Amino acid sequence: MAIYINEHTNVLIQGITGNQGTFHARQMVKYGTRIVAGVSPGKGGKDVDGIPVYDTVAAAAEEHRLDASILFIPAPFAKDAAFEAIAAGIKVLVMLPEHIPVHDAMAIMAYAKSNGTVVVGPNTFGLVSSGKCKIGIMPNQFFIPGDIGVVSRSGTLCYEIVGNLTAAGYGTSTVVGLGGDRVVGLNFIEVLAEMEKDAGTKAIVMVGEIGGSAEEEAAAFIKGHIKKPVIAYLAGKSAPPGKRMGHAGAIIERGKGTFEGKVQALNAAGVPVAELPFQVPELVAAALKK
Amino acid sequence: MAIYINEHTNVLIQGITGNQGTFHARQMVKYGTRIVAGVSPGKGGKDVDGIPVYDTVAAAAEEHRLDASILFIPAPFAKDAAFEAIAAGIKVLVMLPEHIPVHDAMAIMAYAKSNGTVVVGPNTFGLVSSGKCKIGIMPNQFFIPGDIGVVSRSGTLCYEIVGNLTAAGYGTSTVVGLGGDRVVGLNFIEVLAEMEKDAGTKAIVMVGEIGGSAEEEAAAFIKGHIKKPVIAYLAGKSAPPGKRMGHAGAIIERGKGTFEGKVQALNAAGVPVAELPFQVPELVAAALKK
C-alpha cells in the first residue's frame, strides 16, 4: 500500500533533456519508477535512454496515460510548465525547483485546486512510495519498503531521518517532501490524513522546523483525527529569530512559529519530539511497542 | 421531490431594495419561497417587508444559512455580485440580468465551477420547484405541483408551454430556465441528468430554439442516458438565417443550429417535437400512456 503514487503510476518528466532531468530520469528508472515520457520543447521525437521525448505535455498525453509529472524546469518557467501539466489532467505534480516567485506559487496552487491536482512542492525533493515509485531526487538506497510514513518540510534533513530509520531497520511506506517554500501544495494535515487511511503505514514521522504554523496546525489535527502513532523531529532550536515580514507577519503568526511553541503543541497532541535525529528510531520503536 | 431547490432552500436576494428586487421578493414570498435575507450595499440594517437587508453577502452569511441567491443587479455590476455570492459559498446562483458581457459570463462560470456553484442563467427567469420554492420572476399562478419537469432556453416561451401544460391538467416538478445568452451556467444535459434521477419527475419537456448546438448535444445525451419520456418544442422554424460570427462561428457549429437539424437529431433520439405550443400536452399524454 502507499499514498499518492504506487507501482502503477505513469510518470512524465518535464525538462527531461537537461542535465538534471536526464540524470534523475535514469535514477528514477533505476529505482523502478514507470517513466513513460519526457517533454522538452523543440526536442520532440528524440528519446532519453529509450524514454520518448515530446514537445508539449498535450503531445505526450496523446500517446500515454500520464498520472504524475515531475518538473526539471528553471524557476522562471516553472509556472507555465505547471499549468501545462495541470491543464493536461495530470493529478500528481512534483515541483522540484526552488526560487519560484511566491505569486507564481499561489497561482499554481489555485489552478491545481480547481482541477483536482495534488502539487508536491515547490522546493521539494519529491515523494516516494518505497520500492514502488520514486518521483524526485532523493538517493535511491535509503528508501527501502517498510511501514513508516514520513512527511517533511525540509529535504536533506528528511534523508537524514530516513537514513536513521533505515539504519535501525525501519523501512518506509511513503515519504513526502512538502517543500521548503512559503507557499507549497501539500501540508502536514493532508498527508497525515492520507497516511492514517493507508493500510501500509503503521507509524508516522513528521520532520518540521521553526517558522510558520504548520506544525501547530498539524498538532491540532492529530489530536482529533490521527490514531496511528506520530513522532516528530524539529530543526531550528538554536536558530536566532528570523527576519520578519512587517507587522503583517506577526499578525498572521500571532506568536506561533517558535521551537518551544511547536514542541508544546505536538506534545499536547501526544506526539513525542526527538531532540537529535538519531533518536527518531528509538521513539518509533517505543511508540510501536505500545 | 425536486432538483436544485426545494422547500428547505434558504434564499438570498441581491439587490433587494431596487424596484424589481422588492416587487419580486414579495412575489417569491407569496409563492412560499424561504427568502431569509437581502443585500443592498449601503442599505444594511433596513428591511423589506421584514426581510433583513445587509450591506454585503458575507454580512448576511454571518446571520443566515444561505443556500441560493438571486441577482436583481444591473448587468455592469452583475459579475461582482456573482463573485460575491460564489465566494460566500452559495451553491445555487440565479442570474436574471440580461446584457451581461460575455467575457464576464465566462469568468463567472469558471469561478462557479471551481467553487461547486450551480449558476442558472444569465438572462433567465430563474427556476422553480413547483409548490416548494420559486427563485425567479415567473408568474406564480402557472407553477402548480405535478410531475412534469421542464427545461427551457427561453423565458416567456417557457411560461407559454407551462401554461399549456397547466391548462391541460399537468403540474410541474421543477422548471428550469437555462437563460438566453451565449454563455450560461446550466445546459440541457445537466438538467436532464438531474431530472432523470428525480423521483418527482415522470416526463420531461425541453423548450429549445434555433442556433447553437445545445439541442443536438442534448439529443445525443438522451439517447444514451435518459429513460424517462422527453418531449420537445422548438422555436424559430420561420426565422431567416441569423447573423454569423465570422468563419469561426461556422467552424464551431459545423452545420448544427438549424431547425431541421435539431428536429432530426431529437427525433432520432426518440424525442417527439411539437409544432405548436398547444400540442405539447398532447404529446406528453401520449408519452405517459406508453
Add this chain to the structure above:
Amino acid sequence: MKLFEYMGKELFARYGIPVPEGGVAATAAEAAEIAGKIGSVVVKSQILSGKRGKAGGIGFTEDPQEAAELASRMLGSELRGFTVDKVLVEQKLKIDREFYLALTVDGAARKPVILASAFGGMDIEDVPEEHMVRMHLDVTIGLQPFVAREVVRRLGVTGDVARQISAILSGLYKMFVELDAELVEINPLVISGDKVIAADAKVTIDDDALFRHKDLPVVEERTEAEKKAHELGLSYVELDGDIAVMANGAGITMATLDLIQYYGGKPANFLDAGGGAGVEPTAKALELLLSKNPKAILINIFGGITRCDDVANAFAYVKQNIGIPVPVVIRLVGTNEDKGREILRENGIEAYKFMHEAAAKAVEIATGGRN
C-alpha cells in the same frame, strides 16, 4: 458590433500584430496618395461582410492613378447589400502560405476557443476537422505560453515562424480580452518570406460590453427603425411581411412568427419588447410598428416581469393620443392579467387567452380571410 477591416487592423497594430503597410481612403485622391507611397497595392472595399473579392470589391495595381480609379469605382457603390464609404489601400503581399487564426467564444464550453489551421484562405469553412486546431482556454489563467506551443505544434510549424505565430496569438488574446471581443479573426494569416502578417481582420465587439469601451469607434449596422428600437431597449429586426408583431421575449417572439407562418401569414418584423418594459417604452414600440403601415398588429404578451396592465395602458395611451388605424389582435396572460384585460376591454379590445388563436386571427385579418 462588427468593426471594419481597417479598424480591426488599426487595433491589431496596437496589439503588436503585424499588418501590411497601408491606409484608409474616403476619396480617390487619398487612395492615389497612399498607393504612391507604397507601390504595388491592393484596394479593398470596406464593408461589414466577407467574400468581397468574388463580388468585385477588391483590386490590385502598381499604378497610383489606377488605384484612384479602383477606389473611385468602389466608393459609393453597393456591395453585398452595403454601401462602400471607404477603401483600404495597402501593400500587396507576396503570399507563400495562408494560415487561419481566430479567437472566439464557445458557448457550449463556456470558454474562449482558439481556432487555427495551416489551410487558411477563402475555403476555410470546408477545411476538414483534422486540419483544424481547436484549443479551449481557461480564463482563470488566460493564454499561457504552453498553449501557444501546442497550437504551433499542431499547426506543424517550427522555428521563427512558430515564434511569430505565438506572439501574434498572444497579442490576439490580449486584444480579445481587453476589448471584450466576441471574435477576433485573421484569415488569411500570411507567411510572406520570413514574416507572418495579418492580411485581413474580422473583429466583433460584444455589444453588451460597449459601455466600458467608449474609446472604440462606433459602427452602425442597423437600419433607422432598428436603431430607434435599440434606443428604446427593444430587439427589432425588419422582415418583409404585413403583420406587425410585438411579443416579450426572444423565444416567444420567434414562436409567434412561427405561428403566423403556420397559419399562412407573413410577419412584418421581429420585435422583442424584452422583460419588464414599462408603459412608455411599450407605447413607443407600438408607434414603431405603426410607422411601417402593417395590415394588422399582433401583440403577444405572457407577463412575467412584464405586467399586463402596463401593456394595456400603453395600448390605451397610443390609441387615445395618436390613434391606431389598423386592426390589433392582443393575447394577454400573466402578471396583473385581470387588470390588463379590463383596461383593454375599456378600449374596445377583448384579449385572447391562447397565442395560436390570436395568431390565427391576425392572419385572417391580414389576408382578408384568404387563408
Add this chain to the structure above:
Amino acid sequence: MKLFEYMGKELFARYGIPVPEGGVAATAAEAAEIAGKIGSVVVKSQILSGKRGKAGGIGFTEDPQEAAELASRMLGSELRGFTVDKVLVEQKLKIDREFYLALTVDGAARKPVILASAFGGMDIEDVPEEHMVRMHLDVTIGLQPFVAREVVRRLGVTGDVARQISAILSGLYKMFVELDAELVEINPLVISGDKVIAADAKVTIDDDALFRHKDLPVVEERTEAEKKAHELGLSYVELDGDIAVMANGAGITMATLDLIQYYGGKPANFLDAGGGAGVEPTAKALELLLSKNPKAILINIFGGITRCDDVANAFAYVKQNIGIPVPVVIRLVGTNEDKGREILRENGIEAYKFMHEAAAKAVEIATGGRN
C-alpha cells in the same frame, strides 16, 4: 528585498495611493529646501526597520533651518543597526484616526490576505483579533469590488472615507501583484480631515521574482560576506561562534547548528550550499568559510541532488591550491558516497557516517576538549 519608506511611497503614488507631500534628502541643505516649500514637516530617517520614532529617528518642525539640523543629526548616524543615508522630509499630517492596512502572503492558506484594522498605529501587533479584519483573496479573480465593500464594512467606515479606503486597497492589490510583493503595508493609514493618506510605507519585493522587475531600485541589506555568498547561490548568515558550518539544505543546516549547540559549541555561520552545487561553487563556499578564521570547519553532506564526489573534489581542490589551515570534520553520505569517501581518504580525511558524531568531533576540536 525590503524597500525604504520613500521608495515605497513613490510606488504608492504611482498606484494612486495618496501620500503626504514631500521629498527625500541626502543632505541637510536638501532637507531645508524641501521643508521650505512645505512648512510644517516631519523628518524621517530612512532605514530598513520600524520603531524609528522611539529610537529618535523622527523629528517634527515648522522651521526649514531646524529641518536641516534634524536631517544633519540623522544623516550618517546609526539607528537600530543601520546607517542613515537619507531622510524623508514631508508634510506633517493632522491625524484624526489611524488605520492599518496591509496585503501579504498567507502561506498556510496559499493565498494573499488583506489585514486591516481601525486601530492602526504603533501598537498594531497587540490589537485583539476581533478588531482585526482578515480576508483571503482568490488569485483567480483578484481583488473584486465586493471584497473592498466587506473590508470597509468590517472596519465600520462608510461614505467617502469608505470609498477612499476601497480605492487605496484596489491600488495596493494592483501593486502587490504587479510588483511581486510579499508585503505592502500602510501603518498608519491616516484619516486627516476628509482625506485618507498613507503616512508610512513598508514594501517587500519577492527576491525570487526580482528577475522580472529590473526597473525597481536595488536595496542591499546583506553584509559583504553574505552578498558574496548570495552571488555564489548560497544561503549564508553570519553568526558569532567559531565553528564554520556548511551543509546542503536549510533544514539539515539548522539541524547541524542545533547539534553543535547540543554538544556545547558555537556555530560561526549558517551556510546552506543548496542542492546540486558543483565543484567550483562548493570550493568557493569553503573559501568563504576560511575567510572568517574559524577554529574548525564542519561539513555535513547528505547527498541527494548534491554529489558526494563533487564535495570531496572541491575540498581537495581548495586544500591543494589554497590550503586549509584549520581542522575540517566531514560527514558524507548519499549520492556517489563511495567515490567521495575515497577522494577524501586520498586527502587525509576519514569522513563520518553520522552527523551527530561529526558535530561532536567539531565541538571537541573547537573547544579544545573542554566540553
